[in-house]
Amino acid sequence: MKLLETLRGGLVVSCQPVDDGPMDRPEIVAAMAAAAVAGGAAGLRIEGVANLKATRQVVSVPIIAILKRDLDDSPVRITPYLADVQALADAGADIIAYDATDRPRPETTEAILAAIHGAGALAMADCSSLDDGRRALAQGATILGSTLSGYTExxxxxxxxxxxxxxxxxxxxxxxxxxxxxxxTPELAHEAIAAGADAVTVGTALTRLEHITGWFGDAVKNAGKA
Structure with a gap:
């Protein structure tokens, strides 16, 4: 599959700024995405329809798209609704990622996958466990991500x-x-490929300036206490 071969052995940059932060604007997300591609990114991961539309206008690499929601009655945040799938597909997603865990949700994973395929996109299962991956493959997902490991109960x-x-x-x-x-870190990305990953997604370390600044700031402060 040509799209997968484009990503194989490559870096995917997740351009997801801190929510409601100073960089949380579609034009800035698109600029980050373009900069990532200029730096050699094989693909991008973009959250939200507005961000996706802005990014799709400035890059041609594959885009993995998601839509995050905070639901009152479900812990599932990543692309929980069928309408989310269609909105992302209409905005230019090549791949749509969804929460593939076995947790209470407003739409079944089978229905989400059917919607992704029906929209003409590939499906990426954001998993927390081996069981999630097995189930996602059986249901028709194309890509398995270790995305949610450590983020479920x-x-x-x-x-x-x-x-x-x-x-x-x-x-x-x-x-x-x-x-x-x-x-x-680049070393962890290298180790991930060595462990068998076909591609690696990096987000916070590249696109969340507030967090990265905090890492360096803490290191400097701690050094001063030595």
């Missing part, structure tokens, strides 16, 4: 570092594997 203990074990397990399933989640 059942996997809370894995919240330190990259989940290389999950990446290896996904590779054993024969899936196209996207390493995602806490890949905060």
């Amino acid at each position: 059942e996997t809370a203990g894995r919240a330190e570092g990259v989940d290389f074990d999950l990446i290896r397990a996904f590779k054993d399933l024969g899936a196209f594997v996207m390493a995602e989640g806490r890949v905060n």
Whole structure:
């Protein structure tokens, strides 16, 4: 599949600024995306319809799109509704990612996948566990991401570092594997590929300036206490 070959062995940059921060504007997201492509990104991950529309106008690389919602009756945040899928597809998504965990949700994963395929996009399953990946593949997902490992109640203990074990397990399933989640250094990105990932998504370490500044600021302050 040509789209997957474009991403294979490449870096995907997740351009998701801090919510309501000074960089949380479609034109700035699009500029970050263009800069990432100029730096060699093979693909992008973009949240939100307005951001996606702005970004699609300035880049031609594959875009993995999501729409985040905070729901009162479900812990699922990533592309929870069928309408979200259609909106992202209409805005130019090549790949649509969704929460593939087995948690209470407003729409079933089967329905979300059917909507993604019906819209002519590829489906990326944002997973927390091997069981999520198995189920997603059986339902028709094309890409398995380690995105939610450490971010669910059942996997809370894995919240330190990259989940290389999950990446290896996904590779054993024969899936196209996207390493995602806490890949905060070039060395970790290299290790993720070595563990079997087909591509690596990096977000916070590249596009959330407030967090990156905090890392360096803490390091400087702690050095001064030595």
